Amino acid sequence: MGILHPGAMGAGVAAQAVAAGATVRWLPQGRSAATVARAEGLGLRPAGSLEELAATCEVVLSVCPPAAALEVAGQVAATGFRGVYVDANAVSPERMAEISAVFEGGGATVVDGGITGPPPRRPGSTRLYLSGDDRAVARVSALFDGTALTPFPLAGPIGRASALKLSFAAYNKISYALAAHAAALADGHGVLDDLLDLAAHLLPGTPLAAPERLAGAGPKAWRWEPEMREIARASRSAGVPAVFAEAAAETFARWEAHKDDETVTGARLVADLRDDPAHRTEGTPA
Incomplete structure (x- = not known):
């Protein structure tokens, strides 16, 4: 082989x-x-x-x-x-x-x-x-x-194994992007610690409740981003909205600088989602 x-x-x-x-x-x-x-x-x-x-x-x-x-x-x-x-x-x-x-x-x-x-x-x-x-x-x-x-x-x-793989990845990996988005939103409003406490109580074992699990997405994001593009393509061909996969791809693209960096933290990944000059409002300090 x-x-x-x-x-x-x-x-x-x-x-x-x-x-x-x-x-x-x-x-x-x-x-x-x-x-x-x-x-x-x-x-x-x-x-x-x-x-x-x-x-x-x-x-x-x-x-x-x-x-x-x-x-x-x-x-x-x-x-x-x-x-x-x-x-x-x-x-x-x-x-x-x-x-x-x-x-x-x-x-x-x-x-x-x-x-x-x-x-x-x-x-x-x-x-x-x-x-x-x-x-x-x-x-x-x-x-x-x-x-x-x-x-x-x-x-x-041919195609059935790939469809199953991507369907599973759509849930499993997009959940990391969703958790990071929720954490960044809470961080932006000063309630991140409260969100993590709430998630640990109601959603134990998820990336939202365990920042150390969220950190695991950083070193892999460079591979996950193109995978999300493939999920978006498969979604469109099935008549399913592709917006979730496309948004996850944008999230993972923010983390590509952490390729293979096993030391990156969940806090750093959350910060990366907030540090976006293109989305700063007028008057916001650089």
Whole structure:
């Protein structure tokens, strides 16, 4: 199996395939020293080029930022890859159709994938939904049988796994943007501490009640912003208002400077929503 490209989630997925006995290859070119060390520690084997990876792997799994999904698919298709290509990115069904079209006539079989949950480390925490050609789906599922990444085949064509993934993300991730908005509103009126106390009483376990959970959105916002754009696209195609996803995308865009910064606080993220020169009223000091 080949993995493109092993960030936190991709590395976790690859590690489960290795644990199940698969040989997993990846591309170290252009990756950071930390990524190389992580891949080596997980037992991933380097490939000298994308062409080499495509020629030696029967299954290639793409786990990358959604904005890069179509480009990565095009690069793999250009190698003449003829195995099973799994796009497990947070993309809309419409984007998934574009990715599938890239491989038309080339001999590869495309499988639609959607990962829910954190990077897989313990059984029951993370699911890999799969849709598309039944034989190809079964082949991919077998790579992760008995691992911490639980495969869930979905009956039906390409697009169903992506639709399910984005539907879940629409609730799960937009809730972080909504919590931050509520906190910023309360902060602007001097009642933030009271709001947090109220949320802890009535909404325990939510990002609004636990600022430390809200902080977790900051390092990931650079990936979540394009995911919200994909949710907006999927919403429009289903005749559903896209305004929630579009507003969440704008919120996450405010936090992109905190990419991979695990030290950012919930208070900083709330402050980022209030620090917007474009929305200052006349007479407000800069």
